Amino acid sequence: MALIIRSKNNPDYRKRLLERLGVLTSPMKRHGIVVHASSVGEVIALKAYINGILNQYPNIPVTLTTFTPTGSAQVQKLFGVRVQHCYLPLDVWPCTWLFLRQLQPRVLVLMETEIWPNLIAQCANRGIPMQLINGRLSDKSMKSYQKLSWLISASLQKFSEIWTQSSENQSNFLALGANTSTTNISGNLKFDIQLTDDVNNKIAALNDSLHSSHPIWLVASTHEGDETLVLDSFKELKKLQPSLLMMLVPRHPERFEQVHRLCIEHGFAVAKRSNEDSVTDTTDIWLIDTLGELLACCGIADIVTMGGSFSAIGGHNPLEPALFKKPVIVGPNMKNFSFINQQMLNHHAIIQLDSAINTPMSAQLTQAVNLLLNDKDKQQLLGAAAYKVVQMNQGASQKTVDALDKFLS
Template identity: 55%
Template sequence: MLKYHLALLLYRFFLLINLPVIIIVLLIRSTKHKAYRQRLTERLGLLPGGLKSGGIVIHAASVGEVMALKAFIEQVLAAYPELPVTLTTFTPTGSAQVKKLFADRVQHCYLPLDIWPCSTLFLRTLAPKAMVFMETELWPNLLGQSAGKNIPLLLVNGRLSENSMKSYRKLSWLITPALQRFDTILPQSQPHRDNFLALGAKADTCIVSGNLKFDISQTAEISNKQEELSQLMANRGPVWIAASTHEGDEQLILAAYKKITLNTPKLLLVMVPRHPERFEKVHQLCLDAGLSVIKRSSNQPLDDDSQVWLLDTLGELMAAYALSDIVTIGGTFSHIGGHNPLEPALFKKPVIVGSDMSNFAEIHRQFNREQAVIEIPAQGDVSTTLAEQVQHLLDSPQQAQNLGQNGYDIVRQNQGASAFSLEQLSRLLAGNS
């Protein structure tokens, strides 16, 4: 324990003396995304006035985590209407998603930098009864301070991939004690639990819960947004969505699209970049490819000659999935590790991915096993193979329907992690009352 305290002290000192550098990095990043220089005081632990203390703090790093936690947060709000729930993020896009999904039903602020004075101010202002973190969000200083104040700590949807393990093993002197600060860790699956245990988590605190990402449903908000988008689409079809694309994905997808339109000239490509700061660049890529492109933000209806619809907005992807015929997941061709295939599966849409789904390895294995996905190998001319697979699904509606149904069945059969996570949170709150 003495060794850990010395390590934590060094960690705190290192971050503290590098605070000016961290702020400069945020300011540099803000040149492309101005939101990073807004609300900078929250990064330092100076929270907005009027936040209520003595509630539950739930941390979701960015958009994907906010979406994955939605069902769990809704259950927390219903179970504890008397407690303020503060939902923190670390990115501006995550912040925007919180406001879009929950409005004033939750309190919101950024989680401060993991530096002793910043986290001290944060904890002093909110004085939480419990704190909930997600997946691999390990903040050694904040966890240590919270445990010192006897604040129950819960890690939900715990995920430790093999890639993360390689990095964390090098920092085991810091990570292992941080994991042991959690009162309960809820890994997504047994392999993830094994990895947590290998890093030093306590076996009696580590309980497999299932994956929160399965707990999704079509809400009234999604249905309303679906209707709004359909008015602009003017019954265009067929529709191919390229979702959550990254650098390198778009060129490949645009090349595939041009091949497909030789046989299916009316195909509409809905391009959805993962990061808002890339909207303009992707728009230019579409123009450079010689394609007709309309931005969603223009609120302009599509016409028969529209080829690409650039979804340069936030919070509309789920509704767009409902209006699609085929979905390709980005980040699977560019070594990012992929994004969530469960969302299109909720709407029974056939899913095509590239060769890298490492961020969703277990879910991807399920999809492969149940014939709910088409995977494009990295070998050969990837854009041509992608074009051939999209065209095949357009020409084989029964196979497309079967793929979508199989994915939907996987979603429904694996739901329940949110309710289990709520049970564990309730147990911690009861034990600390």
């Protein structure tokens, strides 16, 4: 039912339905490593980990599954034919039985809070080792899982190993019933981001479309409601900073046209990346309505605001702009990245707006962006501190790759 609802906005959910039922429509190698990454963000976070597996175990096939079409597209962009790819089937017995029967994996690796009870039970029955990596379980999520503790605890105890992002996450998994002896801390895979030739080439391509000397404010991974807030803020900022250019990157492709219309309705001159429009001195907003260019956008921005942090969504990864030493502004809700966000706050490496004060959120955002635009030193200090946080926390990917050896040797 959920897939049918999603397909109304994104027809790609209607494609490859046999895979959703566990039927692999193309030949795939068996007896490999199956790694599941739900969507785009998880695929990107796994980049260093998957590359590490491919380098360390070159003769073992790797199957990287996703659940969303955008995640599927990201797999193709990042890894091409170096990995096998299909959708993870629905978590019902016939579908998961077919899936496992066809692939017969040596190891199944799930990520963060991807707990699929039926799939886990079947792997346990078949004697397939399982890891949960980059484990994340917030205090708020705990309340939901505790209502199903009879099911979740049984699933967690079937994992051969659980590797968590932090001691807080480890404590939450243990409280839900995970085994003390097999639940460890690895750190967060999302810190292990790197600049590649592909990213640098995309930065060069973006710069080729810039025919102006605008200061650039990047608003990344926006959701419904975010755009209205930032457009209201942008309207005020243009009075203070007339040459300011906003780069706007909606999170979901099916919303590109809706966001474009909204920008026009607010009276702004918009250039669309998909049309290869040039950005001139008369352009107000550069709408990045393409896939796979967000990291490169961080490379050319002066200031970055992460979407999804102004609502119940819970924010998106602030480490991508941090990799480029860019100052980052986020809204009050960063629950999806609470550990990373707290690390950055502790090191004075991020600006977080406050829902508890009386000033409207759009006005707070205007004030924060304007302050940074007028203070280059503060931009550099924030960016340098953010980059330091990235460097301090790297290494989880290789540690997690090494943990596979006991199951593959």
